[in-house]
Amino acid sequence: MGGSGVHWALIGASRIAAGHMISAIRSIPGHDVKAVLSSDAARARSYADNHEIETASTDMEQILSDPDIGAVYISTTNDKHYPQAMAAIEAGKHVLCEKPLAMTLLEAVDMVRAAERAGLVFGTNHHLRNAGSHLAIRDLVSDGHIGKVLSMRVFHAVYLPEVLQGWRINDASAGGGVIPDITVHDADTVRFHLGEDPSEVVAIATSSGMGQGVEDSVMSVWSMPSGVTVQTHESFTHAFAETGLEIHGTKGSIVARNVMTQRPIGEVWLQDADGRHAIPFSGHDLYARSMGEFDKALKGQGRPAADGVDGVKSFAVALAVREAAQTGRRTSVDYGGV
Numbered sequence: 001m002g003g004s005g006v007h008w009a010l011i012g013a014s015r016i017a018a019g020h021m022i023s024a025i026r027s028i029p030g031h032d033v034k035a036v037l038s039s040d041a042a043r044a045r046s047y048a049d050n051h052e053i054e055t056a057s058t059d060m061e062q063i064l065s066d067p068d069i070g071a072v073y074i075s076t077t078n079d080k081h082y083p084q085a086m087a088a089i090e091a092g093k094h095v096l097c098e099k100p101l102a103m104t105l106l107e108a109v110d111m112v113r114a115a116e117r118a119g120l121v122f123g124t125n126h127h128l129r130n131a132g133s134h135l136a137i138r139d140l141v142s143d144g145h146i147g148k149v150l151s152m153r154v155f156h157a158v159y160l161p162e163v164l165q166g167w168r169i170n171d172a173s174a175g176g177g178v179i180p181d182i183t184v185h186d187a188d189t190v191r192f193h194l195g196e197d198p199s200e201v202v203a204i205a206t207s208s209g210m211g212q213g214v215e216d217s218v219m220s221v222w223s224m225p226s227g228v229t230v231q232t233h234e235s236f237t238h239a240f241a242e243t244g245l246e247i248h249g250t251k252g253s254i255v256a257r258n259v260m261t262q263r264p265i266g267e268v269w270l271q272d273a274d275g276r277h278a279i280p281f282s283g284h285d286l287y288a289r290s291m292g293e294f295d296k297a298l299k300g301q302g303r304p305a306a307d308g309v310d311g312v313k314s315f316a317v318a319l320a321v322r323e324a325a326q327t328g329r330r331t332s333v334d335y336g337g338v
């Protein structure tokens, strides 16, 4: 790996790969997309043709037995991530897996530990921590610009585009629901900015028309070990809400708008005793940065932007939020020993 380049296989003929990850992989010198796996032969072929990918297959074995393939990007529905990641690890391939990593905490821990044991790089594709806006926010917090952090609020209520209103809103067995889809990203973002893991959560979830058998909206409050409180709101049904976040501290507040998104957009400002200051940030592509960090990890230079443990922890928080919403109880987050 390294000098001769990295040939990737896409596990899943998905929209996220088509819209973001194929170009992100190709943006890294030495990386290319060699194969795509789909459960449907015709879809595999047309996807491969549309994206100029050499191999189209419905056979995981065929893809994993190709010694040229060094890494896989898994972006199937959530129920398939675990078996596919385990097969790839068994075959000695590095893995970049979509969130949520799995359907249960045990599975998520298992796949991350298996990759560690095999000495393989394992990343979780949490895009937000790769955004220039979020990198700037994280630096403001860690450099002490807002003093001691008191609280954080995350606004991530969006309208799920019609084209995505499939398994996410009607198939619990595929991993549908706004909690595995969006709360998991917010958990990663909160951990990234505050540098600590939520301890306990309370939550109320609803299905307000779009979700069939799964929640389509949720609000939750989390306690952090330092005493910071966090409030988050995720939804598939809010057509006109702005996304954003606020982090409030003893010396100032960070306010960000339109930053819970796949695009390098939004605004960030710092409010303190001297007034309101606009914070500049880089406008690079989020997914290309994620791939760049994965490439460095393959070369032994650091870790993926979000690694396997990050993926387990964001999922653990989402599972606790769902349990709290279902039981109505204040729920401790179980991180599965990671």
Ligand code: NDP
Residues within 6 Å of the ligand: 011, 012, 013, 014, 015, 016, 017, 037, 038, 039, 040, 043, 044, 075, 076, 077, 078, 098, 099, 100, 125, 126, 127, 164, 166, 181, 262
């Ligand atoms: P899609 O619904 O596009 O793809 C999921 C699976 O559905 C594919 O593997 C494919 O199966 C099947 N599929 C795709 N298109 C069609 C079609 N036209 N007709 C029939 N079946 C189809 O999912 P997403 O790309 O939205 O999400 C995939 C994963 O990526 C999820 O785990 C999700 O949580 C994650 N994700 C992450 C994002 C991020 O920013 N990190 C953003 C969006 C999604 P097959 O492979 O068998 O052909």
